[in-house]
Amino acid sequence: MEPFALPHLEARTATLEAFADTIIPGEKRYPGDRAIAGVSEGGGAVTAGALAVLEMPESGMAPSLDDLASALDVHAEEYREEHDMGADDTAPAFVTLPYEDRAALVLELTRPGHPEKVLWTGLALLCNMAFDTAAHLHTAEALADGHVGLTALGYRPPDEDGVWRFPGFSYRRRLAELHPDTIPSGSLA
Known part of the structure; x- marks a missing residue:
C-alpha cells in the first residue's frame, strides 16, 4: 500500500482524475474531493x-494507464522538490499539488x-474528447442524460426520429443544393 493508504487502483484513479481536472476543470463532487481541485463551476x-x-x-x-499515473506522480514529486514544497504523502503526489502547480507541471x-x-x-486530448464529444457514449443518449460537456457546448438533441437536421443555415443561406441521390436520412443512396 502507498503511504496515503489508498489501494493501487484508487491511487491511479485519483491521479488520472486530477490530470483530467487540470485539462478541463470542474467543481468538487463532494467536500473532501482532492482529485478535483474545484476551480470551476459545473462539471469538467x-x-x-x-x-x-x-x-x-x-x-x-x-x-499504459498504470505507468502513466506512476510517471505523473514521479514528475509531481520532482516538481515539489524543485519548488521547495516539501513532501506530502497524504495522497498521490500529483493530487497533492494545488491546481496552479498541476497546471504548470502539465504545461x-x-x-x-x-x-x-x-x-x-x-x-x-482524450480528456478533452470526453468533454467535447462524449466519445464513450452514444451522442443522443449522452444529451438525454444531460452530459455536462455536450450541454455546455450547446449541442442540441436530435429530432424526434433520432436524426439531426439543421433547418437554419449558419451562413444564413444555403451553400449547396442536396445531391439528387440523397435519401430522407441524409445519406446518399
Whole structure:
C-alpha cells in the first residue's frame, strides 16, 4: 500500500482524475474531493467521463494507464522538490499539488521539445474528447442524460426520429443544393 493508504487502483484513479481536472476543470463532487481541485463551476472532464474514455480499448491508452499515473506522480514529486514544497504523502503526489502547480507541471510536460510530450498531449486530448464529444457514449443518449460537456457546448438533441437536421443555415443561406441521390436520412443512396 502507498503511504496515503489508498489501494493501487484508487491511487491511479485519483491521479488520472486530477490530470483530467487540470485539462478541463470542474467543481468538487463532494467536500473532501482532492482529485478535483474545484476551480470551476459545473462539471469538467472527470464528470464528462474522462476515465471511461481513457480506459476504452479504442483509445490505445488503457494498457499504459498504470505507468502513466506512476510517471505523473514521479514528475509531481520532482516538481515539489524543485519548488521547495516539501513532501506530502497524504495522497498521490500529483493530487497533492494545488491546481496552479498541476497546471504548470502539465504545461511543462506538454511543451514542445519535452521528451514525453506525445504521451501527455495524447492523454490531454482524450480528456478533452470526453468533454467535447462524449466519445464513450452514444451522442443522443449522452444529451438525454444531460452530459455536462455536450450541454455546455450547446449541442442540441436530435429530432424526434433520432436524426439531426439543421433547418437554419449558419451562413444564413444555403451553400449547396442536396445531391439528387440523397435519401430522407441524409445519406446518399
